Amino acid sequence: MNATFAQSPSIEAAVDDMALRADPVVAKLETSGFRDQWRAVAGLGVLGDRQPPGQQETGELGPVTRAVTAIEGIGRAGAPAGLCYAMASQWFGLQFPLRDVLSGQAWSDLGAVANGEVLLCHALTEEGGGSDPLAMETRADRLDDGGFVLTGRKAYVTAAPVADIALVFARTSPGAHPFALSPFLVDLAAPGVSRSSPFPKTALVDAPMGALDFDEVRLPANSMVGEEGAGLALLTATTTWERGLLLSYALGPMRRVLDRTIAWATSRQHFGRRMGASHLVAGRISDMALALLRCRRLLYGMAERLDRGVRTNQLTVDAALTKISIAEDYLSFTRHAAALGGVRAFIEESGLTADLADPMAASTYAGPNDLLRVSVARGLGLPVQN
Ligand SMILES: Cc1cc2nc3c(=O)[nH]c(=O)nc-3n(C[C@H](O)[C@H](O)[C@H](O)COP(=O)(O)OP(=O)(O)OC[C@H]3O[C@@H](n4cnc5c(N)ncnc54)[C@H](O)[C@@H]3O)c2cc1C
Incomplete structure (x- = not known):
């Protein structure tokens, strides 16, 4: 296909390279459990900033851009959407922001995160x-x-049923003031921690989600990330990273759906002609390409700014706008795919399945879009509160 949504040649080369290397690994994932899938895909260098031997030269790309190409590449190779989501969530929502605030020693004390042996939530x-x-x-x-004693229950946490370490936000002071919360890195094998079974869910079904219970868990003083009361500040950083980049997980699946839908519209016969000869069908395909173009531009634009060293506190409004825009584009893209696939859109293994729950979930995680709209307007100067 004559792709019109290309980024720079180095970005395209890095995505193609990852997709090519991921292809044989992804082909064997179907029968593996989530942790084995995670290890196998992380072994490609997806979560690490050092490139494994044999990887094509992508030295001119910054680490954030490289991370987006890696997540897009595994999605292009057909890695399950839930796995791509969970990896993007760890990379952008945890690895990058934690590396900004933890000392080198504290980061390496977490263990082998980059090679997939240690999983964060x-x-x-x-x-x-x-x-x-x-x-x-x-x-x-x-x-x-x-030290501290941690008590409470967190729910709807991606990877909670299988993770090793959680970044837990907890109240260290009463009330609703900006310094009431503090962040802690909690070893999920510690006495007093228990986790639920995976919640059966309808979106991103390949990513386990669950609850964590903390029953008077003793935490050493150095488990606190930063200063007491810094919870909201770290949360602003983690959510800005997520809003700006988490949806890079959708790029690979979108491209695959677009390619399949084009192939279908080109071959399917309707009313004595090929389906793609209809102007309405052609218009929907163009709208899908437009949505993918916008999503890629926004995500790689955000990655480029972070690679240039723009601080997350300067990106809060743009990250919220990026997240809203991509979530809406992803949903409308999938609605077009569902329309064009006909009944096959709802049949597993048809090759044309269009899962509307995944893009719909994007309007909820990393901050519901309605609330993000409010915070964008507030960032633009409106006197509006949640
Ligand atoms: C796939 C997925 C993965 C997730 N992974 C994690 C995870 O790893 N860790 C984690 O901690 N959480 C995770 N979550 C949970 C997610 O962070 C929450 O769903 C999100 O913060 C919203 O909280 P809520 O669902 O309780 O919605 P609520 O807070 O109940 O809000 C529901 C809706 O109410 C409306 N609303 C409420 N108040 C206002 C207002 N003032 N103005 C306008 N509208 C309003 C909005 O439409 C909003 O969407 C995940 C969620 C999903 C779907």
Whole structure:
């Protein structure tokens, strides 16, 4: 296909290279459990900033852009959407922001994150709700020795049933003031931690999601990330990274759906002619290409700014706009695919399945789009609160 949505040659080469290397690995994933899938795909260098031997030269790309190409590449190779999502969530929502705030020693104490041996999760949401973090009930009480006791329950956490370490946001002071929360890195093998079975869910079904219970878990003083009361500041950083880049997980699946839909519209016969000869069909295909173009431009634009060193606190509004725009484009893209696939859009293994739940979920995670609209307007100067 004559792709009109190309980025720079180095970006395209890096995506193609990852897709090519991921292809044989992805082909064998179907029978593996999530952790084995994670290890196998991480072994390609997806989560690490050092390139494994044999990888095509992509030295001119910054680490954030390289991470986006890697996530797009595994999606192009057909890695399950839930796995791509969970990897993007760890890379952008945890690895990058934590490396900005942890010392080199504290980062390496986490263990072998980049090669997939150690899996992280981001535990913010509670059963009572996720949009209003200052309403959380999970709390960490300080002990005389400087450590903490963590008590509470987090829910709807991606990878919670299988993760090794959680970044947990907990209340260290009462009330709803900006310094009421603190972040902790919690070893999920510690006494007092238990986890639920995976929640059966309808979106991103390949990524396990669940709850974490903390029953008077003793935390050493150095498990706190940064200063006491820095929870909201770190949360702003992790969510800005996520809003700006998490949806790079969708690029590979979108490209595959577009390619399949074009092939279908080109071959399917309708009313004595090929389906793609209809102007309405052609218009939908163009709208799908337009959505993919916009998504790629926004994501790689955000990655380029982060690689240039633009700080997350300067990107909060743009990251929210990026997330809203891509979530909406991904949904409308998938609606076109569902329309063009006909009944096959709803049949597994048809090759034309169009899963509307995945793009719909994008309007909820990393901040519901409605609330992001409010925060964008506030960032633009409107006197509007949540
Ligand atoms: C696929 C997926 C993965 C997830 N992974 C994680 C994870 O790894 N870790 C984690 O901690 N959480 C995770 N979550 C949870 C997610 O962070 C929360 O769903 C999100 O923060 C919203 O919280 P909520 O679902 O409780 O919605 P609620 O807070 O109940 O809000 C529901 C809706 O109410 C409306 N609303 C409420 N108040 C307002 C207002 N003031 N103005 C306008 N509209 C309003 C909005 O439309 C909003 O969408 C995940 C969610 C999904 C779908």
